Amino acid sequence: MAKKIIMDVDTGTDDAVAIMLAALHRDLDLVAVTTVNGNVPLEQTTDNTLRVLEWIGRGDIPVYAGLNKQVARQDFPTPRASKRDSKVHMPILPLPAPTGKRQHKSAPQFLIEAFAADPGLTLVAVAPLSNIATAIALDSSFVENVSELMIMGGGITRSNMTASAEFNIWADPEAAAVVFSAGFKKITMVPLDATHQATISEDQCAEFRMLKTRAANAAAELIEFRINGYKTTTIGPVPDNAPVHDALCIAALVDQSVIETRRVNVVVETTGDYTVGCTVVDHRHLTKREPNCDVAFNADGKKFFEIMRSTFA
Numbered sequence: 147m148a149k150k151i152i153m154d155v156d157t158g159t160d161d162a163v164a165i166m167l168a169a170l171h172r173d174l175d176l177v178a179v180t181t182v183n184g185n186v187p188l189e190q191t192t193d194n195t196l197r198v199l200e201w202i203g204r205g206d207i208p209v210y211a212g213l214n215k216q217v218a219r220q221d222f223p224t225p226r227a228s229k230r231d232s233k234v235h236m237p238i239l240p241l242p243a244p245t246g247k248r249q250h251k252s253a254p255q256f257l258i259e260a261f262a263a264d265p266g267l268t269l270v271a272v273a274p275l276s277n278i279a280t281a282i283a284l285d286s287s288f289v290e291n292v293s294e295l296m297i298m299g300g301g302i303t304r305s306n307m308t309a310s311a312e313f314n315i316w317a318d319p320e321a322a323a324v325v326f327s328a329g330f331k332k333i334t335m336v337p338l339d340a341t342h343q344a345t346i347s348e349d350q351c352a353e354f355r356m357l358k359t360r361a362a363n364a365a366a367e368l369i370e371f372r373i374n375g376y377k378t379t380t381i382g383p384v385p386d387n388a389p390v391h392d393a394l395c396i397a398a399l400v401d402q403s404v405i406e407t408r409r410v411n412v413v414v415e416t417t418g419d420y421t422v423g424c425t426v427v428d429h430r431h432l433t434k435r436e437p438n439c440d441v442a443f444n445a446d447g448k449k450f451f452e453i454m455r456s457t458f459a
């Protein structure tokens with residue numbers, strides 16, 4: 147039976163590829179998508195999400211909009227496309243405007259109700275964790291009702307927003323701190339260290355294009371945009387490649403061997419002068435803090451690409 151999942155996204159070029167992979171893979175049943183402020187403001191993450199789903203003929207999947215700012219901070223601008231990273235994300239994805247609309251219910255309320263009704267659901271959060279933290283604050287049984295939470299975020303030794311923080315965690319650090327310490331039964335964290343081991347190349351985008359499907363064409367266009375963005379920054383160590391962070395989480399749900407995890411403790415820094423949003427990963431068990439998370443230390447790029455290629459075909 148297909149694994150039922152709900153995705154929390156800030157679409158976003160890599161979110162878009164992740165959504166297509168989740169919506170089209172036969173082993174997954176994408177029940178709904180919730181949106182949050184992140185790569186672009188909430189209105190645009192929601193509009194982009196609707197565009198992606200309709201483009202691949204999955205406009206039947208409901209979209210719920212959530213928080214349009216951080217849970218606590220007044221001083222974080224967040225939307226990323228207007229910042230340094232604008233060469234990797236675009237405000238409006240190059241797909242037709244959606245005909246459908248978002249649902250009326252707010253994302254946190256929907257998440258609370260969906261997980262209370264179906265304990266078999268998996269939550270995949272590939273964006274700032276504002277919606278998840280709000281669901282935790284609103285309903286004391288939410289954490290218990292989520293059997294599995296997969297997060298794209300954080301870094302072990304890598305960062306991409308500040309010298310110490312990855313974007314999804316940095317963009318709402320208080321929310322992330324709440325989520326990691328909430329006591330979820332199973333959290334898998336897919337950090338930058340893993341996503342940068344599974345980058346996609348220009349040649350692989352050409353292979354997508356040869357498939358001549360809507361999803362493959364869109365994936366190629368979005369990933370090529372990312373590759374070009376990385377060419378103009380110093381972030382990408384491998385030439386003509388780019389990570390497609392969020393999609394790696396989906397691939398790992400389909401085939402666990404795509405990532406190699408270790409169970410460790412992770413906490414989120416919220417007060418450091420230089421380290422707000424840093425994920426402190428106790429990879430040598432140097433503290434007495436209980437392990438709370440399976441962290442992906444490695445990823446298999448070949449398997450990742452093959453899962454995408456076969457799905458988009």
Ligand code: BDR
Nearest residue numbers: 158160161272313314391
């Ligand atoms: C994460 O930040 C966002 O820009 C991407 O969509 C991804 O979820 C990578 O740091």
Ligand code: CA
Nearest residue numbers: 156161272273
């Ligand atoms: Ca994202």
